[in-house]
Amino acid sequence: MLHLHMWLLQTGFLKPRISYGIPFYYGNRWVCFLNPLKKGGVELAFTRGNELQDEPGILDNKGRKLVYGVELDSIETIPHEALEEVLFEALDLDRA
Numbered sequence: 001m002l003h004l005h006m007w008l009l010q011t012g013f014l015k016p017r018i019s020y021g022i023p024f025y026y027g028n029r030w031v032c033f034l035n036p037l038k039k040g041g042v043e044l045a046f047t048r049g050n051e052l053q054d055e056p057g058i059l060d061n062k063g064r065k066l067v068y069g070v071e072l073d074s075i076e077t078i079p080h081e082a083l084e085e086v087l088f089e090a091l092d093l094d095r096a
Contacts (some may be wrong), residue, residue, distance in 0.1 A: 001023070001034050001036065001042050003075050003078075004034055004042065004044060004072070004078075005023060005034065007080075007085070008025050008032070011088075011091065012034075012088065013091055014026065014027060014077075014091075015027075018053065019033075022034060022035055022036070027091060027094040027095065028089060028094050028095065029094060030047040031046065031048075031090050031091065031094050032044060032045060032046045032047065032087070032090060033045055033047070035069070035083050037071065039069055040073065040088065041072055041073040041074075042071075042072055043069045043070065043071050043072070044069055044070055044072060044083065045067050045068065045069030045070075046059070046067065046068055046069060046086065047066065047067055048090065048091050048093055048094075049061065049066065049067050049068025049069065049090075050065060050067075050068060051093055052068065052086060052089050052090060052093065053089060054068070054084065054086060054089075055085060055089075056079070056081075056082035056085055058070045058079060058082045058086065059081070059086065068078055070083065070086075072073075
């Protein structure tokens, strides 16, 4: 989680805040959050995921209508380029 937290802050556009006991990241509104998973790992979830194009095809809604996310098990398996593409799309959506 710490690795993802630092990665999200590097954008310079997001402000972290704890809400509902987990870290949320705000631009103008909620953009994304880190959700620790009971089975291990963490989910990086986008609050307006249903509005994202998700060109890399990495997001999953898990039956949710608005929130889409990607489960990450270890630092070594993080698809940084694909996540960066989705994150900047989410930031563009937040600014619009």
